[in-house]
Amino acid sequence: MSKVFVLDHPLIQHKLTYIRNKNTGTKEFRALVDEVSALMAFEITRDLPLEETTIDTPVMEAKTKVLSGKKIGLVPILRAGLGMVDGILRLIPAAKVGHVGLYRDPETLKPVEYYIKLPTDIEERELIVIDPMLATGGSANDAIHSLKKRGATNIKLMCLIAAPEGVEVIQKEHPDVDIYLAALDEKLNEKGYIIPGLGDAGDRLFGTK
Ligand SMILES: O=P(O)(O)OC[C@H]1O[C@H](OP(=O)(O)OP(=O)(O)O)[C@H](O)[C@@H]1O
Numbered sequence: 001m002s003k004v005f006v007l008d009h010p011l012i013q014h015k016l017t018y019i020r021n022k023n024t025g026t027k028e029f030r031a032l033v034d035e036v037s038a039l040m041a042f043e044i045t046r047d048l049p050l051e052e053t054t055i056d057t058p059v060m061e062a063k064t065k066v067l068s069g070k071k072i073g074l075v076p077i078l079r080a081g082l083g084m085v086d087g088i089l090r091l092i093p094a095a096k097v098g099h100v101g102l103y104r105d106p107e108t109l110k111p112v113e114y115y116i117k118l119p120t121d122i123e124e125r126e127l128i129v130i131d132p133m134l135a136t137g138g139s140a141n142d143a144i145h146s147l148k149k150r151g152a153t154n155i156k157l158m159c160l161i162a163a164p165e166g167v168e169v170i171q172k173e174h175p176d177v178d179i180y181l182a183a184l185d186e187k188l189n190e191k192g193y194i195i196p197g198l199g200d201a202g203d204r205l206f207g208t209k
């Protein structure tokens with residue numbers, strides 16, 4: 001069964017409060033999502049493999065460690081996932097970025113895929129699927145199925161806020177995919193919005209309605 005990590009670092013939780021606040025405008029919302037994404041990336045990369053190397057400090061030779069070159073790929077789910085990309089890339093600048101375009105049909109709440117473009121070697125990469133919201137789980141579930149169909153075997157899912165309903169779908173459909181969150185909220189409302197949530201992530205990031 002996939003593990004769920006709620007990243008409760010005080011800086012993440014503090015910034016999430018401002019992200020949730022309806023009085024936070026687009027410019028600040030975007031900056032905060034970027035900052036929280038970078039802080040989450042710090043936690044999500046905790047298990048990256050290291051290897052030993054030898055260097056000369058100004059004082060003496062020293063055995064030290066460097067990343068062992070594991071290939072990473074970020075896969076934002078369009079649109080709202082785009083808001084998390086730059087923050088993560090600041091910590092993992094060599095990551096390649098694929099895109100999955102999905103929107104949730106407002107009537108059926110089912111995801112509709114309209115775009116996909118991925119690095120050619122996704123089967124060799126650890127992929128981090130990113131989307132601020134995991135609501136019914138339909139979008140992330142579809143995106144992960146699309147990646148697996150194209151050869152991906154090593155996938156993590158990173159979201160700001162999830163509903164228990166969405167977590168359950170991912171755990172059932174993708175027991176191999178661990179989930180990293182800043183918060184696990186109470187439930188979905190009758191329109192499929194996470195409560196208390198933050199509203200519509202894409203609209204708040206891009207200033208649309
Ligand atoms: O878990 P689900 O029930 O599928 O809902 C979550 C999806 O809904 C939002 O995207 P939206 O469809 O609003 O598209 P957008 O990012 O283009 O605004 C959000 O960014 C997720 O992708």
Ligand SMILES: O=c1cc[nH]c(=O)[nH]1
Pocket residue numbers: 133135192193194195197198199200201202
């Ligand atoms: O609460 C929600 C649910 C889906 N998509 C969002 O942007 N917000």
Ligand SMILES: [Mg+2]
Pocket residue numbers: 080200201202203
């Ligand atoms: Mg949206």
